[in-house]
Amino acid sequence: MSRGLTIALGALGVVGCLAMLICFEPLRRSTADASDGAVSVWIYTPHVAPGDTLTLGVRVAGGDAIGIEDVTVTADGKTLRVRGDGATWGSMIVTNHHGAEDSLDVEVEVPRDATPGDTLRLAVEVAYVEAASSGSSFHNARGRGAVQLAVPVRSPAMRAVRRLLSGGRALATLGALCLLVWYAGPWLGWLNRQDGGGGEALGVLFIALLVLNGFVGYAVFILPLVAATAWTGSWLFVVAGIVWFAAPIWVAIKHRRRGGVRGVKGDLADFQLRPVVGRTLGTPYRTDAAAAHEVLAGAPRVDTTTHPIAVVEAALREVGLRATARGKLITIVDDRGRVATLRVRRPARVAIAGMTLRSRDNLVSIDVARALVPLYGPLRLSGPLLGLLIDGTRSRDEVIAEADAQFHKALGVLQQGLERTGAIMSQVQDSLRRRR
Structure with missing residues (x-):
């Protein structure tokens, strides 16, 4: 994700949160009958x-x-x-x-x-x-x-028909939301994979959409469901609200598992591998990583190196990973049972640009990237709250330490952002109350 797009999404999310705060009461009143x-x-x-x-x-x-x-x-x-x-x-x-x-x-x-x-x-x-x-x-x-x-x-018959239509409309709306999440998943996944830092901007935007989704769910799902069942207990409002929020999340989890490892339970997060330099350094890179590291900043991004999938599989095994290639998919398991998958476009000519890496955590992703460096040169590994340069000049522990530092830094930034947003919201609310 480009820096401009990241800033735009983050700004849109902040504006959306403030707009939802200002419009909270009007939106809620708009669902009333009078x-x-x-x-x-x-x-x-x-x-x-x-x-x-x-x-x-x-x-x-x-x-x-x-x-x-x-x-x-x-x-x-x-x-x-x-x-x-x-x-x-x-x-x-x-x-x-x-x-x-x-x-x-x-x-x-x-x-x-x-x-x-x-x-x-x-x-x-x-x-x-x-x-x-x-x-x-x-x-x-x-x-x-x-x-x-x-x-x-x-009449009793028409009452039954009306209630049936109201319930059908509520369920159809829930189904439409789930379909939207299902088909928007690939686009959001691609957007997040463009850069590891883009997840924060999407997160801020998600908060605004989450609040808006609550109002939409109340108006087009919960109220029609209450009208259909004629049950007005508070328990129905709570259960319907949980279903409205939980169903799309369940669909999103199912969507992310699609195309993963058969028989492997759990969710796999998306990571991205990008070349920093390609074959411009050639074979000497393997023996002179320090010299290669010095030219990383100004080196062009060349993505012409390709290898058969069997060579990639062998490189993964050399670092102790259990790798099994079947068709276009390489299933990877480390010594602690952590799973990753590496999907390629052309098994006969595997290029970094054609790889899709999915993993349960950062550690196995780092191991995969380190295994591929001798074949493709320095790589940029991006993922949720992660952006690392894997170039072979640092030990595994040093890379993991940097990943942990990035994670804690992201949590700190997120906490500061939430505190500032809360302070701004309180100021806006006080201003609105004084105007009343």
């Missing part, structure tokens, strides 16, 4: 027949603390009043940078004498109390919100 000020109402079970129970989800948000005092629902001339907990914070509150919220589920019975095809109109009034801090103290302020809802009454 809103008024701090009040939002969801119709959890929109497909009902005469005699069914209609479940409404009422939510209020704002201030440093907030509580629903009561919810009044008027439908078909009948009034239902449900009391909430109201102010539960006593004489002390804790400043909430993310905004406080409270929710209450209300169940309304559809009249048994309602006629299928009619529309059940509901007037929902919500009374709440909100605490807002001012300096070292706070004050409570009461508020009200009112929304109008219209729910079509259906």
Whole structure:
């Protein structure tokens, strides 16, 4: 991955995270069926027949603390009043940078004498109390919100059809997400393999997409699934959310295993081998690695060296790796059972540019690269949080020490980035709250 593309992806990820922070509440409210000020109402079970129970989800948000005092629902001339907990914070509150919220589920019975095809109109009034801090103290302020809802009454048969369609739409959306992950996998893998440092930029972008995926899943999977099953318990929201996030991850793991070693369980990460110099140094490189090392910085990248796959297999065995070549794939196992695969394009003329290295960890990848240096000259090994020059001038322990140092440095940079991002988000939230 080029430096420009890495910076662009990283910037896009940071902007995406900030955008999701700013749009958090508007996006959440956009999934509601009706809103008024701090009040939002969801119709959890929109497909009902005469005699069914209609479940409404009422939510209020704002201030440093907030509580629903009561919810009044008027439908078909009948009034239902449900009391909430109201102010539960006593004489002390804790400043909430993310905004406080409270929710209450209300169940309304559809009249048994309602006629299928009619529309059940509901007037929902919500009374709440909100605490807002001012300096070292706070004050409570009461508020009200009112929304109008219209729910079509259906026949039992049409209700079943509607619920079936809602469930099918939810499952189809989950399937579409899994297909997107499956077919986007090769592109993301190629993007990450262009340079080991590109993974951090993709990681930042992934965080923004992960938050956005949560909102999308709530709107197009969880709510339709609740409407289809008419189950409104919190357990269903939790289970559906886990399925929405876990299914694409499972698909991604399955995708990465495709084309790996048959019979080998577990995931193999992608690594990339690139030539630093090719045959310009020729055979003397094997005996004069120090001289070759001196010209690495200014040497052109030449990629013309090729060897039969049998020669590559023999070179891997010379360093103690158990290598088995079958067709275009070399299966590699080290003395501790760590597995790697080396896939080539042309077994008769194997070039570095045509190799695809996949491994479970950095150690066996380093061993593979060191085994190939006598054949192809100095190599650049890139992978997740890894970017090493393997040129034969350093011992195996020295190379491993550098890999460990790079890993810990990347963790430190990631930690600093998260801390700075958290500080920026807190500042943005404080600014938004003051504007309110």
